[in-house]
Amino acid sequence: MYNKKYVIPLILIFLVGFFTPYWYNAMAGTFGHVPELKKPAGECVEDKDWMAANHMLLLQQWRTQAIRHGAEGGRIYHSFTTGEDYHASTNTCWSCHEGKEEFCDQCHDYIGIHPECWDCHYTPNIEKPHYSGIEELSKYFS
Numbered sequence: 177m178y179n180k181k182y183v184i185p186l187i188l189i190f191l192v193g194f195f196t197p198y199w200y201n202a203m204a205g206t207f208g209h210v211p212e213l214k215k216p217a218g219e220c221v222e223d224k225d226w227m228a229a230n231h232m233l234l235l236q237q238w239r240t241q242a243i244r245h246g247a248e249g250g251r252i253y254h255s256f257t258t259g260e261d262y263h264a265s266t267n268t269c270w271s272c273h274e275g276k277e278e279f280c281d282q283c284h285d286y287i288g289i290h291p292e293c294w295d296c297h298y299t300p301n302i303e304k305p306h307y308s309g310i311e312e313l314s315k316y317f318s
């Protein structure tokens with residue numbers, strides 16, 4: 177019923193197609209710039225691999241906890257890895273990670289996402305306005 181001369185090529189095409197994503201993933205590191213992350217010494221809030229996969233969910237959980245249950249202790253987060261308590265705030269990240277551009281953006285830019293949290297939340301990279309005193313205003317009135 178079937179045409180023998182097509183069977184082998186079709187199987188080959190199927191195999192190449194099927195395994196391409198695996199080969200791609202295995203080789204992706206050699207294709208171009210993969211960011212090197214500057215990491216602080218010590219341990220993260222949770223296990224490193226858990227953080228890489230879940231930090232966005234952790235931050236969402238912290239937000240809900242802090243805003244909805246702040247009065248009942250929701251602003252304290254108890255790490256299940258280290259057993260330490262952390263302040264459930266975006267600012268906690270900056271107590272170890274140097275800054276958003278040096279750390280978070282290295283990875284986010286690479287994968288092409290731009291979380292909008294920093295329209296409102298503090299990062300160490302924002303330029304603080306310098307105000308030296310009332311004399312500074314005089315230049316606008318001279």
Ligand code: HEC
Nearest residue numbers: 235236238239242243264265266267291292293295296297
């Ligand atoms: C439109 C402004 C705005 C944006 C955008 C925003 N937030 Fe917030 N966020 C707030 C405000 C206001 C609070 C309340 C501050 C408080 O009561 O401590 C808050 C509280 C939080 C808290 C708990 C308190 C703290 O100090 O951190 C977390 C965690 C949080 N936000 C995470 C996020 C994350 C993650 C994103 C991005 C996905 C985000 N927020 C985007 C305004 C914003």
Ligand code: HEC
Nearest residue numbers: 215216217218219220221224227228231268269271272273
């Ligand atoms: C107590 C210090 C500390 C705090 C607070 C902290 N980190 Fe970390 N973080 C680290 C260290 C140290 C590492 C590297 C761990 C390693 O390589 O074993 C790390 C690793 C990570 C990684 C994994 C990077 C990779 O190699 O894939 C992510 C993602 C991360 N942190 C996000 C966050 C976020 C988001 C916050 C705030 C909620 C935060 N960290 C708060 C110290 C901290």
Ligand code: HEC
Nearest residue numbers: 213228231232235269273279280283284287289291292293
């Ligand atoms: C190792 C890579 C990596 C590092 C480092 C990293 N992120 Fe992420 N981040 C991701 C990935 C992957 C996502 C999920 C993208 C998606 O779901 O489309 C993400 C998503 C997020 C989101 C959710 C955005 C949203 O709109 O819901 C927030 C918030 C966030 N990261 C904060 C941080 C902060 C703060 C740091 C630095 C302290 C950081 N990330 C460091 C890889 C990283």
